[in-house]
Amino acid sequence: MTDSQPWREIDRSNVFSRYGRGIDRVTFELPDASRSDFYLRNERPAAAVLALTPDRRVVLARQFRPGPAAFLHELPGGFVEPGDDPAGTAAAELLQETGHRGTLQSVATCWDDAYSNVRRHVFAATDCLKVAEPTLERTEFVDIVLMPLDTFRSTVLRRGRMTDVEAAYLALDHLGLL
Helix, strand or coil, X not given: CCCCCCCEEEEEEEEEEECCEEEEEEEEECCCXXXXXXXXXXXXXXXEEEEECCXXXXXXXXXXXXXXXXXXXXXXXXXXXXXXXXXXXXXXXXXXXXXXXXXXXEXXXXXXXXXXXXXXXXXXXXXXXXXXXXXXXXXXXXXXXXXXXXXXXXXXXXXXXXXXXXXXXXXXXXXXXX
């Protein structure tokens, strides 16, 4: 076993970039002095919000996702544009995607995964009410689902039938609802 030390980046090149998503090939010198290439996602930070109505229904976006080629439940959210406040992005995405607004609380910021530089800002919104119709983007075809909290935990979250699993758990823990 070697002493823990950060790997040294030797080279980085972008292999793909489009719509705010990218893949970089990064060559690292490892602790044993060998070199290895890694392909890393390079994206903007994102915000996700677990939204609850006063009667404890979770506000979800259900939509087809091309990666798994399946319909998934998702927490409302999206990319945080440069210079924007993550909380503002979370509130705006909640309103835009679902038409709901509530009392927003910052929960945590976490890494998306170990092969990505994406930081996900996690929020909880309570007392959410529908105040408008959703205003979706051209590529968004979303069904809004209001799911009782117990059903959400047992049939969606614990079975991994959604994106944003870690964000949902962090928000529920923050709210004392696990």
